[in-house]
Amino acid sequence: MTILDIAVPAASPSFLQILWLILVAVLWIGFFFLEGFDFGVGMLVPFLGKTDQDRRLVINTIGPHWDGNEVWLLTAGGAMFAAFPGWYATLFSGLYLPLFLVLLGLIVRGIAIEYRSKREDATWRNAWDWALAVGSFLPALVFGVGFANFLKGLPVGPHTTVFGNTVTLYTGTFWGLFMPFCLIGGLLFVALFLTHGAFFVSLKTTGPIHDRASTVGGNLALVTGVLAIALVIWGNIAYKLPGQVGWLMVAAWITGILAIVSVGFAWFMNSRGRDGWAFVGTAVATVTLIVMFFCHFYPSLGFDNSRNTGISLDLTTASSSSLTLTIMSWVALFLVPVVLAYTAWSYFFVFRRRLSTKNIPALDVTTAS
Amino acid sequence: MTDTMARWQFAITTVYHYFFVPLTIGLSVLVAVLQTAWAKTGNDAYLRLTKFFGRLFLINFAMGVVTGIVQEFQFGMNWSEYSRFVGDIFGAPLALEALIAFFLESTFLGMWIFGWDRLSKGVHLATIWLAAAGTFISSIFIIAANAWMQNPVGAIYDAEQGRAELSDFLALLTNPIFLTQWPHTIAAAFVTAGAFMAAVACYMLAKKAKEGAPKDDLAAYRKATKFGAWVLIVAGVCTVITGDLMGKQLVTTQPTKMAAAENIQENFPEGQAPFQVLPGVNLFPGLLNWLYGTDTIQSLPDLDKQFQSEGFQQFDRAAGQPIAGNALQQQFADQLDKIKADVDPLPDTTVSFWMFRLMIGVGMLAVLGGIYFLIAIRKDHIPSAGAWMTCLAVVMPLLPLLANSFGWIFTEMGRQPWIVNGVLPTLQGLSPSVGVGPVWFSMIVYTLVYAVLAVIEVRLLLKYIKIGLAPKVDVSIKDEAEPLSFAY
Numbered sequence: 079m080t081i082l083d084i085a086v087p088a089a090s091p092s093f094l095q096i097l098w099l100i101l102v103a104v105l106w107i108g109f110f111f112l113e114g115f116d117f118g119v120g121m122l123v124p125f126l127g128k129t130d131q132d133r134r135l136v137i138n139t140i141g142p143h144w145d146g147n148e149v150w151l152l153t154a155g156g157a158m159f160a161a162f163p164g165w166y167a168t169l170f171s172g173l174y175l176p177l178f179l180v181l182l183g184l185i186v187r188g189i190a191i192e193y194r195s196k197r198e199d200a201t202w203r204n205a206w207d208w209a210l211a212v213g214s215f216l217p218a219l220v221f222g223v224g225f226a227n228f229l230k231g232l233p234v235g236p237h238t239t240v241f242g243n244t245v246t247l248y249t250g251t252f253w254g255l256f257m258p259f260c261l262i263g264g265l266l267f268v269a270l271f272l273t274h275g276a277f278f279v280s281l282k283t284t285g286p287i288h289d290r291a292s293t294v295g296g297n298l299a300l301v302t303g304v305l306a307i308a309l310v311i312w313g314n315i316a317y318k319l320p321g322q323v324g325w326l327m328v329a330a331w332i333t334g335i336l337a338i339v340s341v342g343f344a345w346f347m348n349s350r351g352r353d354g355w356a357f358v359g360t361a362v363a364t365v366t367l368i369v370m371f372f373c374h375f376y377p378s379l380g381f382d383n384s385r386n387t388g389i390s391l392d393l394t395t396a397s398s399s400s401l402t403l404t405i406m407s408w409v410a411l412f413l414v415p416v417v418l419a420y421t422a423w424s425y426f427f428v429f430r431r432r433l434s435t436k437n438i439p440a441l442d443v444t445t446a447s
Numbered sequence: 448m449t450d451t452m453a454r455w456q457f458a459i460t461t462v463y464h465y466f467f468v469p470l471t472i473g474l475s476v477l478v479a480v481l482q483t484a485w486a487k488t489g490n491d492a493y494l495r496l497t498k499f500f501g502r503l504f505l506i507n508f509a510m511g512v513v514t515g516i517v518q519e520f521q522f523g524m525n526w527s528e529y530s531r532f533v534g535d536i537f538g539a540p541l542a543l544e545a546l547i548a549f550f551l552e553s554t555f556l557g558m559w560i561f562g563w564d565r566l567s568k569g570v571h572l573a574t575i576w577l578a579a580a581g582t583f584i585s586s587i588f589i590i591a592a593n594a595w596m597q598n599p600v601g602a603i604y605d606a607e608q609g610r611a612e613l614s615d616f617l618a619l620l621t622n623p624i625f626l627t628q629w630p631h632t633i634a635a636a637f638v639t640a641g642a643f644m645a646a647v648a649c650y651m652l653a654k655k656a657k658e659g660a661p662k663d664d665l666a667a668y669r670k671a672t673k674f675g676a677w678v679l680i681v682a683g684v685c686t687v688i689t690g691d692l693m694g695k696q697l698v699t700t701q702p703t704k705m706a707a708a709e710n711i712q713e714n715f716p717e718g719q720a721p722f723q724v725l726p727g728v729n730l731f732p733g734l735l736n737w738l739y740g741t742d743t744i745q746s747l748p749d750l751d752k753q754f755q756s757e758g759f760q761q762f763d764r765a766a767g768q769p770i771a772g773n774a775l776q777q778q779f780a781d782q783l784d785k786i787k788a789d790v791d792p793l794p795d796t797t798v799s800f801w802m803f804r805l806m807i808g809v810g811m812l813a814v815l816g817g818i819y820f821l822i823a824i825r826k827d828h829i830p831s832a833g834a835w836m837t838c839l840a841v842v843m844p845l846l847p848l849l850a851n852s853f854g855w856i857f858t859e860m861g862r863q864p865w866i867v868n869g870v871l872p873t874l875q876g877l878s879p880s881v882g883v884g885p886v887w888f889s890m891i892v893y894t895l896v897y898a899v900l901a902v903i904e905v906r907l908l909l910k911y912i913k914i915g916l917a918p919k920v921d922v923s924i925k926d927e928a929e930p931l932s933f934a935y
Contacts, residue, residue: 137935142557145512149549155519156542163534163610170523170530171878177520178889182896185513189900192509195935196907237879241782243609245531247880398535399605399612406539410546417550424554428565439930 091377091393094403098161099379099393101410103372105157109150110221110271111364115357116140116147118275120187120214121268124207126279126290130200131435133207136291137191138438139282142429144191146421148184160406164246164396165379168234172248176224176255180217187213218271219264225371226263226309227255228380231319236388246381246391259312266305270341270367273298274360277344281353285434292348295356299345306341306363310334310370319378321392330373337367450874452886453525458859459890460517462852463897467511469851472586472633473640474504475579477678479572481671486572492667495916500644500671505560506907510900512553517893519545525886529866529876535612536602536619537592544588552581564925564932583633590632594625597858598700599867604778611775611870623696631689635810635854637682639847642813645675645820647912650840652824653832655915664916669824676820679847683814690807691738698739700761701868703792704861706747707799709735714749717742726800747793754792758783759869776869783870790872794863802857810850816843 091099119140127133140147159166170177186209194206235249276295280288314331344359374380377393389395397403478501485493519541522530530537555577562571595602601618602611619625648671655664697705710726718736721729736742745753753760758780761773783790816839823830830836862868866876922932 134934138931141935142561145553146550146557148512148516149545149553152516152519152549153542153545155523156538156545159519159523159530159534160538160542163531163538166523166534166538167527167531167878170520171525171527171880174524174878174881174885174889177524178885178892181517181520182892184516185896185900188513189509189903191935192505193903193907196506197910239528239609240786240875241609242785245528245609245879247527249880398538401616402535402539402613405613405616406542409543413546417546420554421550424558428558428562433931437929437931438934439932 092400094400094407095393095397096376097407098157098397098403099372099376102154102157102161103368103375105150105154106372107365107368109147109154110368111361112143112147112150114218114271114364115274115278115360116144117214117218118271118273119279120191120210120275121218121272122211122275122279122291122294124204124211126276126287126294127207130203131438132287133203134195134438135283135287135433135435136279137194137210138433139279141191142424145188146424148188151184157406161398161403162379162393162396163398164391168246168248168381168391168396169232172232172234172250173224173255175252176220180220183213183216183220185213186210215268218268222264222267223255223260224263225267225368226260226313227257229263229313229371229374230257230259230317231378231382231384232380233382233385234391235386244388246383246386246388246395249385259309259316262305262309262312266302266309266367269298269302269305270360270364273302273341273344274357274364277348277353277357277360280348281357282432283434284432287435288353288432292351292353292356296345296348299341299348299360302360302363303338303341303345306334306338306367310338313370313374317374319374319380319382320384320390321377322374323376326373326376330370333366333370333373337363337370340366449881449883449886450877452883452890453877453881454873456525456886456890456893457521458856459897460514460521460893462855463901464511464514464518465851465855466848467507467514469632469636469639469847470507470643471504471511472582472636473638473678473682474500474507474643475575475582476637477640477644477674478504479575479579481674482572482575486568491920492663492670494920494922496667496671498920499916500647501559502911503643503647503908505556506904506911508556510904514897525878525881526866526876527878527880529871532610532871532876533595533867535610536595536599539613539616540588540592540595540619544585548581548583548585548588550581552578552585555581560933561931563922564929567924568922586633586636587629590629591619591622591625593858594622594628595619596866597628597862597868598622598624598773599775599870600773602773602775604775604782611779611867614774624693624700627689627693627696631686631693634682634685634689635847635851637678638686638810638813639844639851641675641677641679641682642816642847643675643844645672645679645817646840646843648672648675649820649823649830650832650836651912651915653830653836656829657832665829667916672820672824676817679817680814680821683810683817686810694738695740698741698744701862702745702761703747703750703794704799705739706745706750707794707796707861708803708857709744710796710800711735711744711746712748714746715744720744726797747796751791751793754790755787758787759792761869775867779870786872786875790864792864794861799857799861802853802860806850806853806857809846809853813843813846813850816846 119136123133123136127136190206190210190213194203232248233250234246236244237247238244273295276291276298279291280295314334340359340363344356347359348356379392379396381391383390478497481493481500482497485497555574559574559578562574600622601613601615603614605612648668652665652668652672655668710723719732720735721732722734724730735744759776864872866873
């Protein structure tokens, strides 16, 4: 229970506040782990698939899952809203345009997956395939740029409402988000998810698509590795937010290095033809990378209060009342395991088998149910 | 300027999102019922109908999903100070909706779509019922959240934090507004789905009969027409009953909303309030008192004066007296006094009056349409294909959709000037850090993208309606090398 005893400059976070920061982190981890390969698969569709059959095969590897994967984002957003209204309000209003780009990407890619095979017309399908690729690329890039910015610290300042209350708002600009370090973050997320997606395709398919995905994934893993090294070293050395805890910074280094090693492991396993282990490698890399980010977010939530003359926006001031947190904790305690159980059932039992182009029905839209 | 644009953006994205939601809620259950009928009877007609309406359901569902994400993000993006003020209460239903409802809905719908040839009959049937349960649970949470904005129960004002905080979670789910608004919304969803199913099936019955389709096909379309029409009629009656209960409740909790809906410009003697057919055309003195179950209905000028002198007041219809507001409204009154002079407490009367009437009128028309369908297919009668049937098939699904939209526009516009009724004015909920430029920009792009998607969606629906029932449906469990029964 040492985590409860750590003194931070302002008020000490409560057990519930720490628990909910961890839960929010878990939801983001779940989102990037699952929707990460989903984004990757989406971006790869036009490149891996030469024929329509190929492309359909690639899309159908995520067919039954993409919608459920996206719910992790909605749950993460909802949990931030409910558990840390101050975080949600300042972040979402501050990053208006980036979030708008994310939404636009998500709208386009969802519709692309659902509608592309509903007509036989080649132009129609090609257009939706590219919409799927761009719609998957945009959120991946924006989230990467965003998380790198949180690690740096989003500048915030005070604002007085008509009722005389002081609230904290983002004081930076849109273009200010695209500093070199943050661009590396964006590229890393794109490269990591591409690799993750390629290894997912190679795990879920047989035949020529499997071989192509494996080759592409191997090359992408190298790019991901270089970007991960740059981000982990730069991020952990250069940026420090107030109140950060020593052992968490050590943890950030360890998880960051683990992420780099996992990418290497994935590359190695892929080159040995071990599809499952290669996918595990990128999965662990994704998880550890997000853990590294969240180590930095305690207790600042990724806000830079150094020029904030009002009350600091952090874990303690952004959170909901303990009653709300208590109720939500009980609900989460009972229902998160249930969600995990049926999600696992879907992946590991119902849709376990690998697919090949033989599984893709003929070009007859009337059979598409 | 930013507030106008942000409100328009919310209106456009929400009304658009809600074109897909009621059909998803209603049709998920109707499709599940059809599949259950197949599982019980083994009659192939039900399986073919399940597949046919299931496909239309999915085309519609996709749009609901992608436009729904915008909604959750929009609170933080455009309405940061609202989010900060209410997050302690309003955030929980949104988080729980995602955790409990959306996972259930999306995961099991994925299994339903792709699982025809991988799951046993019984398990596969369970997946569609679980997905339908997801849509229901989702509606519970989101309506509870909206009902709280209409009547902020179970909350207190925390002066130190400058925000509302939860004091009683159960009060949120026993909110009298929620208890009437939720059944009303669900009933309206079934009106929508029933009208859609009846219209599509009746149109196809007429068309296929003319083309000389096999008897089996016609029998299946007839079943669906009858099923849809009955759902529409029964749900229509439920909508009226729940709407009446809701009206009686609103007189207490949102007196300005109901006064605007009925355009009450003067104080009538007790029990003598007339009903207005058109603004100012008074008929049947006392009818209004009967409809709302109260002898005294306060006029708009009266409510205006009362607000300026005493602040926001709820109205006790039993005692015929204004009563003190709920805890949050009372505790926030001192804060509100700081800006009271700038707040016009009355909603737009014209909008409220007409939206209210259009909702009722258009909804009723839809129910009449249901009766017409039943007459058109009575005994073994086959309706004739032609311009009239085409026209009916286009208009009938639109009527409930429009009634839903009118209802929501009335609900939200009638709550103005409040974002939290009697507590936070809408203007104070805006994001101070967001300029008018980004809101304009995003609104234009949303509108364009949504318009394009609407065209694509409607075309796909028409295409798959015209394809009609698949001739033979194979749902046997396949081995690994065979084509999937479904693929994107």
